[in-house]
Amino acid sequence: MSKRLFNFCAGPAALPEAVLQQAREELLDWQGKGLSVMEMSHRSDEFVSIAERAEQDLRDLLNIPDNYRVLFLQGGASQQFAQIPLNLLPEGGRADYIDTGIWSAKAIEEASRFGNVHVAASAKGYDYFAIPGQNDWRLSADAAYVHYTPNETIGGLEFGWVPEVSAPLVADMSSTILSRPVDISKFGLVYAGAQKNIGPSGLVVVIVREDLLGRARASCPTMLDYSVAAQNASMYNTPPTFAWYLSGLIFQWLKGQGGLEAMKRINEAKQRKLYGTIDASDFYSNPINPADRSWMNIPFRLADERLDKPFLAGAEQRGLLNLKGHRSVGGMRASIYNAVPEAAVDALVAYMAEFEKQHG
Structure with a gap:
C-alpha cells in the first residue's frame, strides 16, 4: 500500500x-x-x-x-x-x-x-x-x-x-x-x-x-x-x-468537516503553530508585518542560506515535501491549505526544532 x-x-x-x-x-x-x-x-x-x-x-x-x-x-x-x-x-x-x-x-x-x-x-x-x-x-x-x-x-x-x-x-x-x-x-x-x-x-x-x-x-x-x-x-x-x-x-x-467555520478554526490553529515556531527562534524568520501575514502560504528563511539545501534534503527524508520557496524570493515556503492536516504542521515544527538544534 x-x-x-x-x-x-x-x-x-x-x-x-x-x-x-x-x-x-x-x-x-x-x-x-x-x-x-x-x-x-x-x-x-x-x-x-x-x-x-x-x-x-x-x-x-x-x-x-x-x-x-x-x-x-x-x-x-x-x-x-x-x-x-x-x-x-x-x-x-x-x-x-x-x-x-x-x-x-x-x-x-x-x-x-x-x-x-x-x-x-x-x-x-x-x-x-x-x-x-x-x-x-x-x-x-x-x-x-x-x-x-x-x-x-x-x-x-x-x-x-x-x-x-x-x-x-x-x-x-x-x-x-x-x-x-x-x-x-x-x-x-x-x-x-x-x-x-x-x-x-x-x-x-x-x-x-x-x-x-x-x-x-x-x-x-x-x-x-x-x-x-x-x-x-x-x-x-x-x-x-x-x-x-x-x-x-x-x-x-x-x-x-463542519463547513467553513470549522475550517477557520483548524487553519487558524495551523498557522499559529508555524508562525509561533518561527517567531520564537533566531534561526528562522518571516519578514511580513504580523497583521498582514498569510494563513495559507508561510514563507520563512534560515539564518544561514547555506543551510537551505540540507534543510530541504532532511525535510524530504522525513516525508515533508515541497518546502522550497518560490524561485523569485528563495528561502522556504509552507503552503498549508485545507487539505494539509494539522499533523503535517506538527511534523514540520518538530523537524524545524530538530534542525535548529543540530545547526543553530
Whole structure:
C-alpha cells in the first residue's frame, strides 16, 4: 500500500485523502453506471447532476446570495487577468488595481493591455512586507471596478480585511477561498484557480453578481464572455468535467468537516503553530508585518542560506515535501491549505526544532 506524505506545495496542492480514495473507487464505474466520469457526456443527466450538486454545495459553503452566478470555467486564474477587463472595463474606461505582490502585478500588467489601469495603492513602499491601509489608497471616482489580491501566495502577504469601495470589488481568491467564511455580498466578482483549496488544476471558479453580466466588449471572444457562460450553465463547450467532479467531492468533504467555520478554526490553529515556531527562534524568520501575514502560504528563511539545501534534503527524508520557496524570493515556503492536516504542521515544527538544534 502506498504511503501518503505531507505535501506543502503551493499548487497544484494537496487534496483530501478521503476524496482521492472516493475518486479511485468511482474511477472505472461511477455509481453503477458502468463508465468513468471522464467518459461521460457533459450533457448527460449523470454529469448535469454532478455539476448541479457541486454548485449547490459551493453556494451552501460560501452562503452565496441568489443574485450571483457561479461559473466553472477553464484557463485558470491567469486567464481571468484578461477576461475581467474584457467583461467589466468599457473601452476608454478606468479600473483601479491594488499592488501587493507578484500576482497582483501580473493582473495589472495584463489589464493594462485593455484599458486605463490606475494603481490606487502599492505595497512597494513597504518592500511588499505590509499592506497599505485603505486611508492611503487613491481610488478613482470613475473606476469600473477595484481589483485586489487578498492573498499573495509567493510573498505570503494577506489582507485581514475586505476593502470598502464604491465601485464593484473584484478579488483573486485563488489561495484563500474556502479557508474560512467570507461575505460574498461585499464583492462584485470573485475568482479562484482550483488547484489550491477547490480541487485539481484545470478549472477556475468565478462568482459574479448578475448586474455585472452583459457588459462585455463587442471584441470580447465568445468563450470569454461571462454572459455566455452563465446562459449555458458553464457548458457552452465541453468543460473540464473531471476537475469539476473532483471539486464537487471536495465541497462535500468540506461540509463533512463542519463547513467553513470549522475550517477557520483548524487553519487558524495551523498557522499559529508555524508562525509561533518561527517567531520564537533566531534561526528562522518571516519578514511580513504580523497583521498582514498569510494563513495559507508561510514563507520563512534560515539564518544561514547555506543551510537551505540540507534543510530541504532532511525535510524530504522525513516525508515533508515541497518546502522550497518560490524561485523569485528563495528561502522556504509552507503552503498549508485545507487539505494539509494539522499533523503535517506538527511534523514540520518538530523537524524545524530538530534542525535548529543540530545547526543553530
